[in-house]
Amino acid sequence: MNPLVLVGVGEMGGTFAKAFLRRGVPVYPALRSSDLDALAARLPEPSLVLVTVGETDLHATLASLPGPWRDRVGLIQNELLPRDWRAHAIVDPTVAAVWFEKKPGQDVKVLTPTPVAGPGAPAVVDALQSIGIDAVRIADADLLQALVVKNVYILVSNIAGLKTGGTVDELWRIHNDLAMGTAKEILEIQQWLSATEFDREAVIERVLAGVEGDPDHRATGRSAPARLVRAIDHADEAGLPVPILRSIGRDEGLIA
Secondary structure: OOOEEEEOOOHHHHHHHHHHHHOOOOEEEEOOOOOHHHHHHHOOOOOEEEEOOOHHHHHHHHHHOOHHHOOOEEEOOOOOOHHHHHOOOOOOOEEEOOOEEOOOOOOOEEOOOEEEEOOOHHHHHHHHHHOOOOEEEOOHHHHHHHHHHHHHHHHHHHHHHHHHOOEHHHHHHHOHHHHHHHHHHHHHHHHHHHOOOOOHHHHHHHHHHHHHHOOOOEOOOOOHHHHHHHHHHHHHHHOOOOHHHHHHHHHOOOOO
């Protein structure tokens, strides 16, 4: 059985490692200190090279992947879009829009089924299901919208949450105007980044399914300021006004 190479061994990476090991797949971790070229020489044909680093480390990691691995890549990051892997000449990765959470010392919490697309999708879905994580294979044509839905959920929760605190349920129920306005601006950015228009109502409906899956999820986090700055940088590049994002950025002292 061809092994899985795991690039990045944090909480999320450990969950995927457990899932594949449960299915009898050997897992080889690649740490920050690992020589990827040497590892690729030993393992030239892994079943999947699953990159589980954080989004801020993604591009450097993809740039460093050895050639023999580039047609076997799996990706699970937040704020992920096709432009991210295409920038590194990766053509057909396996991609999961992860809708479960794993924090240190806590069990996995599933919000809603995780959609997975790409050549390795059946193996990823099977592995996740083997440890009780709901996942579903989707058509490649549906992947972009699945990623955008997750991005809107993450970015609205984090960015609007800087203003409100509390939970995602409170954000969408008590501060609905702020949540909806933030979602509109985030979706505009996502459309520009992906050169694709989406049905806003359909996206919001799926975002709210995630909110209902874990209504007590905190509405912000330590990555929220950086996410807001990135979103405003994208808006500047796209020429989008995004007044709500800019107002929050000024209130948080992140922009002038």
